[in-house]
Amino acid sequence: MRQRRSRPGITEALWGQSIGGCYGYSYAMGGWAGSHAPYIRVPYADQGAFAIPDGVSDERALFASDSAPTGWTGAHQAEVRPGDVVAVWGAGGVGQMAARAAMLMGAERVVVIDRYDNRLDQVRRHIGADTLDYEEVDVPAELREITGGRGPDVCIEAVGTEAHTPGPQYLYDQVTQQMRLQTDRPTAVREAICACRKGGTVFTLGVFAGLVDEFPLGAVMNKALTLRGAQQHGRRYIPEILDRMSRDEVETEHLATHVMPLDDGPRGYRMFEEKEDGCVRAVFRPGA
Ligand SMILES: NC(=O)c1ccc[n+]([C@@H]2O[C@H](COP(=O)([O-])OP(=O)(O)OC[C@H]3O[C@@H](n4cnc5c(N)ncnc54)[C@H](O)[C@@H]3O)[C@@H](O)[C@H]2O)c1
Incomplete structure (x- = not known):
């Protein structure tokens, strides 16, 4: 594995420490x-590689490397408990796997929020969770309605820095981002913090680089929220996920909406980024 220039100074300056x-x-x-x-x-393959159980297809196992352990990291480290109501922002691969993990951990109701019909349809059909289209409904109001006015016990954000919102906030976030007044657009994190029940947990799985504006810190403090985030912990969760995949408790084939040769990498990444042709994940097969 070739190592190019390493620059830990960047993260030391941004986050206080290189991670x-x-x-x-x-x-x-x-x-x-x-x-x-x-x-x-x-390198160190005895630590960083895992044997795929017999009978688990490549299209299923592939997602045990990223989307699934990321979803598991969110649901497990947010301490989803039996009976919880869990809301997940983002119906991409990560949000869908966070929802599935929460269900397997005993959540009574899991609601996934997005605006793309094909993704919300996947959530209902393949994950078995409920959905909300944030362009159709007032998400915090719907979540209060579902929870008898309290708000979800656990709110998992699986959107990240390129979040979208239909309101004027989107323009504000775009402008402040372009002017370098903030590095990221934390739209869904803000909504999750405000929607979460008092004493609940908000977990950010979406990737953020640095500083954000209009952060509802007062809600975190006054509602006694636990706010956490993490890079996925593959070593911790992959063995359990592969085992559940072999028992058909975790299915991921539907996420591989576009399969193509490795040489089509740039096209696949563009389709993923632009969500062209309903792309959820582009999967590359070397030699295909
Ligand atoms: N923590 C980790 O270790 C880890 C690992 C993998 C990916 N990620 C990050 O997780 C995030 C999600 O990954 P993905 O592959 O599922 O991405 P994706 O782009 O496929 O899905 C993100 C979804 O969020 C939706 N969205 C945008 N704005 C929204 C809003 N305001 N409310 C609700 N939904 C909204 C989009 O429509 C999209 O469907 C990304 O930021 C990614 O970088 C983190």
Whole structure:
């Protein structure tokens, strides 16, 4: 695995400490090359690679490397308990897997929020959770209605820095981002904090780089919320996920909406970014 220039100074300046390295995750995170290649060398493979159980397809196992452990990190570290109502912002691969994890941890009701029909349809059909279209309804009001006025016990944000919102806030966030007055658009985090029940937990799985504006810190303090976030903890959750995949408790094939050769990488990434043709995830098959 080739290492390019590592620049831990970037994260030291942004976050007070360097958090270490990840494969294929920028100079700031170790400068390690990623795995979009026909062959890769895996250092310390006894630590960083996992055997796929017999009978688990590639299309299923692939998602045990990222979306599923990220979803598990959110639901487990937010301490979802049996009987909880859990709201998940974002119906991409990560949000869908967070919803599935919450259901398997015993949540009584799980509601996933997005605006894309095809993604919300996947949530209902393949995950078994309820959905809300944030362009159709007032999300915090609906969540209060569902929970008898309290708000969800756990709110998981799986949207990240490129969040969208239909209101004027979107323009404000775009402008302040372009003017470098904030680095990220925390739209869904704000909504999750305000929607969460008193004493509940808000967990950010979406990736954020630095500083945000209009952050409802008063709600965090006065509502006694627990606010957490994390990079996914693959080593901790992948064995359990593969085991559940082998028992058909976790299905991911539907996420692979576009399968293409590795040479089509730029096209696949563009389709994913623009959500072209209903793309949820582009999957590359070397040699295909
Ligand atoms: N923490 C980690 O270790 C980790 C790992 C993988 C991915 N991620 C991050 O998780 C986030 C989600 O990943 P993904 O692959 O599912 O992305 P994705 O782009 O496929 O899905 C994000 C979804 O959020 C929806 N969305 C946008 N604005 C919204 C809003 N205001 N309210 C509700 N939904 C909204 C979009 O319509 C989209 O469907 C990204 O930020 C990604 O970088 C984090």
